[in-house]
Amino acid sequence: MPRQVDHDERRRQLTEALLRIASTRGLQAVSMREIAAEAGVSLRVVQYYFTNKQALLESGLTELGARMDRRLKQRAAAAAGELTPRGVFAAVLGTILPFDEQSKLDSMAWTAYYTAALTDPALAAVGLTLPNALENFLTVRLTAAQQAGDIAPDRDPRTEVASLLALANGLTSSVLSRQRSHEAATKIIDYHLDRLFGPAAV
Amino acid sequence: MPRQVDHDERRRQLTEALLRIASTRGLQAVSMREIAAEAGVSLRVVQYYFTNKQALLESGLTELGARMDRRLKQRAAAAAGELTPRGVFAAVLGTILPFDEQSKLDSMAWTAYYTAALTDPALAAVGLTLPNALENFLTVRLTAAQQAGDIAPDRDPRTEVASLLALANGLTSSVLSRQRSHEAATKIIDYHLDRLFGPAAV
DNA sequence: CTTGATAGGATACGACTGTATCCATTCGGG
DNA sequence: CCCGAATGGATACAGTCGTATCCTATCAAG
Numbered sequence: 076m077p078r079q080v081d082h083d084e085r086r087r088q089l090t091e092a093l094l095r096i097a098s099t100r101g102l103q104a105v106s107m108r109e110i111a112a113e114a115g116v117s118l119r120v121v122q123y124y125f126t127n128k129q130a131l132l133e134s135g136l137t138e139l140g141a142r143m144d145r146r147l148k149q150r151a152a153a154a155a156g157e158l159t160p161r162g163v164f165a166a167v168l169g170t171i172l173p174f175d176e177q178s179k180l181d182s183m184a185w186t187a188y189y190t191a192a193l194t195d196p197a198l199a200a201v202g203l204t205l206p207n208a209l210e211n212f213l214t215v216r217l218t219a220a221q222q223a224g225d226i227a228p229d230r231d232p233r234t235e236v237a238s239l240l241a242l243a244n245g246l247t248s249s250v251l252s253r254q255r256s257h258e259a260a261t262k263i264i265d266y267h268l269d270r271l272f273g274p275a276a277v
Numbered sequence: 278m279p280r281q282v283d284h285d286e287r288r289r290q291l292t293e294a295l296l297r298i299a300s301t302r303g304l305q306a307v308s309m310r311e312i313a314a315e316a317g318v319s320l321r322v323v324q325y326y327f328t329n330k331q332a333l334l335e336s337g338l339t340e341l342g343a344r345m346d347r348r349l350k351q352r353a354a355a356a357a358g359e360l361t362p363r364g365v366f367a368a369v370l371g372t373i374l375p376f377d378e379q380s381k382l383d384s385m386a387w388t389a390y391y392t393a394a395l396t397d398p399a400l401a402a403v404g405l406t407l408p409n410a411l412e413n414f415l416t417v418r419l420t421a422a423q424q425a426g427d428i429a430p431d432r433d434p435r436t437e438v439a440s441l442l443a444l445a446n447g448l449t450s451s452v453l454s455r456q457r458s459h460e461a462a463t464k465i466i467d468y469h470l471d472r473l474f475g476p477a478a479v
Numbered sequence: 480c481t482t483g484a485t486a487g488g489a490t491a492c493g494a495c496t497g498t499a500t501c502c503a504t505t506c507g508g509g
Numbered sequence: 510c511c512c513g514a515a516t517g518g519a520t521a522c523a524g525t526c527g528t529a530t531c532c533t534a535t536c537a538a539g
Binding site for chain 1: 302306388389397409439
């Protein structure tokens with residue numbers, strides 16, 4: 076059995092242990108020793124696979140981005156065929172909202188990272204690439220949809236996209252803090268998609 | 278000079294020092310000794326006026342809520358007279374968005390507290406009262422505005438209010454992370470108020 | 480069989496944490 | 510006057526933190 080595979084597998088296990096701690100007890104509860112305990116290994120092993128804590132934290136953020144990406148592609152695959160403009164938006168925004176236990180935990184971790192990035196420039200660079208990519212992607216789609224006559228001409232595609240993403244982020248916050256349920260948040264998103272594209276065909 | 282005044286004044290100074298650290302270096306950088314240094318007093322003084330760190334943190338959260346409340350009342354007083362429904366919403370949402378250096382710092386601290394509250398139930402109770410109060414207040418106003426014919430009858434007041442508040446929160450996040458400017462965020466808010474109430478009278 | 484790299488257990492170091500204690504000063508009411 | 514309470518300086522304590530070091534194993538290539 077090749078070494079390299081074991082090596083990457085170990086790193087993945089440690090990163091997952093890190094995210095488990097960050098999402099349930101917060102990023103300030105993440106320490107080298109806690110990760111070791113959570114992963115069931117010794118402190119030395121954590122040190123061995125990650126040169127320092129900074130590298131570990133960045134690995135966690137990268138993994139979070141990869142998970143979000145994976146979920147997006149799953150939704151895209153599941154909704155294959157019906158690639159209506161509205162379907163694309165429902166998929167992307169529905170992926171941002173925490174919709175099951177795991178995505179809720181990931182959203183918690185993401186929020187923790189986001190907050191840390193506000194006062195730690197090293198994390199900020201890694202964390203902002205995904206949101207920007209989403210905004211650009213959706214703006215292109217919505218502009219095309221407008222030219223095809225799918226949305227009213229007096230709508231501003233850039234503003235609409237920025238609004239929907241900011242709305243999804245705000246709703247995510249309220250779901251995480253148990254201010255409202257996932258279903259309530261989804262209804263609010265649908266309400267706006269109805270107004271933008273017209274009622275869903277289903 | 279009465280003791281009680283000095284006592285409260287000292288507590289206020291220490292709380293402000295705490296918020297200064299939390300908003301510039303994050304909540305994890307807040308320690309008893311750091312607060313003492315920031316306030317220019319000895320560690321013992323911090324211990325003397327706050328029995329433990331938990332009390333100190335709660336004091337910071339309370340102060341943040343009080344500041345937000347103060348800003349809201351300032352806007353309300355400045356816009357006195359023109360209490361159009363749209364004016365009320367513009368005032369409230371404009372207060373949520375960080376509009377100057379100080380409110381930006383406060384928003385940073387608020388975000389830090391919000392994230393901490395996700396994994397620390399003790400803080401959650403204190404931090405959710407203001408958002409809920411805002412939501413209820415605005416819903417009453419918008420329902421009345423709809424009955425007065427100020428907004429279209431096919432709008433759902435509760436959903437609209439929840440959306441605007443979530444939107445303002447999401448936009449605040451993007452402003453704090455320098456994804457967009459305060460002006461850009463304000464324009465997005467205005468865009469939606471225009472659609473909801475019709476263009477501003479000014 | 481030996482040698483060097485990979486892997487990991489055990490332990491130590493200095494810095495920092497919240498909290499507690501000991502002690503000196505100040506000051507208003509008896 | 511003086512005595513207890515309010516105030517605060519200096520220091521100590523037991524943990525935890527990230528990181529570094531020392532020392533074994535294991536194992537593939539020479």
